[in-house]
Amino acid sequence: MNHDVIKARRLDHIRPFHVMEILSEAYRLQAQGQNIIHLEVGEPDFPTPEVITQAGIEALKAHQTRYTQALGIPPLRERIAEYYPPAYRPGIERIAVTTGSSSALQLVFACLLNPGDEVLLADPGYPCNQNFIRCYNGIPKTIPTDASAHYQLNAQSIRQHWTEKTRAVLLGTPANPTGSIIPDEEMRRIAATVRQLGGVLIVDEIYHGLVYEAKIQSALHAGDDIFIINSFSKYYGMTGRRLGWMVTPEAYQADIEKLAQNLFISPNTPAQYAALQAFSQEAQAEFEYRRTILRQRRDFLVSALGDLGFAVPCIPGGAFYVYADSSRLSDQSDELALKLLHEAMVGVAPGKDFGHYRHQAHIRFSYANSMANLQEAMERIATWLRVSPTN
């Protein structure tokens, strides 16, 4: 009998999500009675607002548990369309409700890529993006970015790295792991450049509500030919309900719909009914309050990390992460992350999760945790730095 395991070659290039490994090690330590502070996870610590939870419960009681239309229930698609200002509001036919933004990203790549097509991305960036591209036989082409470029691609770097194989550019703003933002003016330049080069622009706006000082518009203002990705996970605090959305350029609408029918059938039904309340005044007031709390945490964390010897050359303008340069403390950030977990009892995400460029010099700290826990975590790291003979 042949016991060979048959596997697709693409698996050779798909890397595990290291932060999940740190998280399971943290849970293992917790099960042994250790008290771990989790700054590794990219998930809001706030509960979903009650008004959304109640709407979900009501939907379950009303047996709203069957499949819906592949692109989601019309009232939710309407509410999402209304989220965009009238000047560039899309019609509901361009809105697709999805199983988190993760499935929206997969739909886009399934729709756009032929084998060997390249997609430009910033390094550092959200790790799953490269794997989504590979799953649809594309080639992620990462471009090193640093603080001098605010960790983002711009019109110039896109033009510089464009080849005859490039089909698309994927940007995140605010970005994970750096929290950096692309100003509107630059977004318009990028959109014009990608259009001129004959490619497609995809903008991940999953952290869009979580912007602290800057005023930015959705990239939709820069053209109706841009794929806009968003989610109920982060600003709306609904990670586990697995609900997101995208705005599709008209030319791709029918293709996205047929892919959604086949790949996912429909998004989670009770979650869609719950999400109708995400745009209610009550929920919005709660989200805005949370945004002020997150900003205070960011300010605390950036300053505390600086005192500990980390460098934060760009103040993150959004999301809930600080991508700190740890090179003054260690030249191996993955070892440093493990030591912080085992010896200081603080979970953090090592740079290697987010790319290759100077990844050993960076650690991502998430401030989706209470101020008390952030303060305690910084004290633990300070104590560890004083007493550890090995760091």
Ligand SMILES: Cc1ncc(COP(=O)(O)O)c(C=O)c1O
């Ligand atoms: C930049 C970015 N995009 C997409 C996702 C996927 O989120 P979801 O599928 O929960 O919408 C995440 C999750 O952390 C993220 O950070």
